[in-house]
Amino acid sequence: MSELLSNTIGMIKPLDKGVMAQAQARQDMLTKPQGSLGRLEELSIQLAGIQAKPIPQIRHKAIITMAGDHGVVAEKVGNWPQEVTAQMVYNFLGGGAGINVITRHVGIRIIVVDMGVASELAPNPHLLSRKVAPGTKNIAIGAAMTEEQAVTAIETGIEIVKDEVAKGLDIVGTGDMGIGNTTPSAAICAVITGKPVAEVTGRGTGITDEQLTHKVEVITRALAVNHPDPKQPLTVLAKIGGFEIGGLAGVMLGAAAHRIPVVIDGFISGAAALIATALAPELKDYLIAAHLSAESGHRLLLEHLGLKPLLTLDMRLGEGTGAALGIFLVEASARLLAEMSTFAEAEVSEKEEQ
């Protein structure tokens, strides 16, 4: 393992339990029945433990949306032409995609990264060009990338998040764009969770029953050809992963190393989280699952991670759209803890003892 990667993993520490107890004590003094803000209370306490601050703050918010292409599209696993990956990157840069609208709504900055789009993208001041290679190779016939490329992808994510930390960053959300990327994500999910391929494979952007059967067959073939070992997460990424998936795993590791909470989006971000938490189990406490995707394997994936989604809106767009909505809720939880009056401050009587 490279030095940057192993150092980053080494920097990920357990949450600060003492500070979490302080945050819980404050929650219990606020003018509401104890626990009545439900998951918003839990989130605020998790945040306190992550930031190691009894009253955590969320001011600087970012979504990192990473794009990559996938050689497995040669197997016709979906219905969208590969050129859409690049076209959607331009759409992100032009401000017209779903993620642009939601980040504007929530007040989040967006970082768009070319991790491995198949075509050459025109230079743009708002695009981070970090292309590891122009798309992965077809996992149905061999490895997606070399182990060296897998490490490069993860390290790219670590470095991008480090640059963002320097600009000011209190929370980060993950997003993806990549035609065909539910296929490697399902493959990773099958390997790491140990679930049957058919149980973790979904319809992506919308395929027929027949196409779904074919997709399961392609993934089964990819696993047979590559026989990835779930105990070797870097090798899993290299054999059946994607550049944006590796990059997002790096974002998660890098954020946790800087005690920054990570709001993960849907199925592709979840696959990245499977790789990242296999590398660094302590990372789990830094993750917040934004939503339950309509992609069918996502529920099992989140169960494996031990994460409960905040939202269930039948979304399956990716890009970070779910994560951006999740960041809004996390910010609400922090503001509630910070800004609500205590019973004493507001001169409100407390619950009577029974």
Place this chain on the structure above:
Amino acid sequence: MSELLSNTIGMIKPLDKGVMAQAQARQDMLTKPQGSLGRLEELSIQLAGIQAKPIPQIRHKAIITMAGDHGVVAEKVGNWPQEVTAQMVYNFLGGGAGINVITRHVGIRIIVVDMGVASELAPNPHLLSRKVAPGTKNIAIGAAMTEEQAVTAIETGIEIVKDEVAKGLDIVGTGDMGIGNTTPSAAICAVITGKPVAEVTGRGTGITDEQLTHKVEVITRALAVNHPDPKQPLTVLAKIGGFEIGGLAGVMLGAAAHRIPVVIDGFISGAAALIATALAPELKDYLIAAHLSAESGHRLLLEHLGLKPLLTLDMRLGEGTGAALGIFLVEASARLLAEMSTFAEAEVSEKEEQ
């Protein structure tokens, strides 16, 4: 029925199906797989139908939080002293309650209304004093209020929302404060849904098993004493309701009459919606359920209304906190429909035909 009430009900029209079809057509041209924004797409189309605009807009947002006291607290149905209702009203006016933090976070104005707090409240420029009476009577031994008071409560809600429309209002959320108000709400829920009292009665702000048994017994007695007829919603409100519940029913009716979407909060707002939709079944299409409350009867209540909650965060605070978060999501849905680029605008290729 009074003239204002019957006129208001008469003003509630079906959603505009033609405009909804236009909104759906636009959704299908936006740069995403069709349906991939899930419930956010559905919401935008409902909004279009409500506002009768193919691209609906949400600029002016309000939460109307209504407070009232309940004579049934004499039966010791909860653990909080009645004075907390008034104290929390002052907390709302001081900006320190949960609803204040969330409305600031979402950019929503809040209207605090005394519909029937038991004590005299100090005048405050930000408090609407519309006290129908200083608390309801004890429903375990007789009617909560007269039929005249029930009509006054509803009409007060209608008039308040009308005043807000004059100031500019594109969406409204409902909120409540009233020590003891899960008891009348559960009673209303039992009567209107026809479910057994034990199934719709929850722990409110947190009571023991023994207290829950007692609460069910009190509600059962209230129904035996008052024998409300579910076909007579005004009488149900008068016999076993509350002033804030009536007021919120009026807000819902008034908003729908002005083609304004209503985001309903938790169990108490839900009880108000049961009364309001019993009076005007067309109202249902104007309602959006913000969240599934942790209060146990809420699921059955929403099923009866045919509404699917947007959020499940185990919240049970009331005040409009869930509704305010829901308004954020509705606004997101409107912005997505309005601001996302179409495939043609962004020069993104569409899905290939199979």
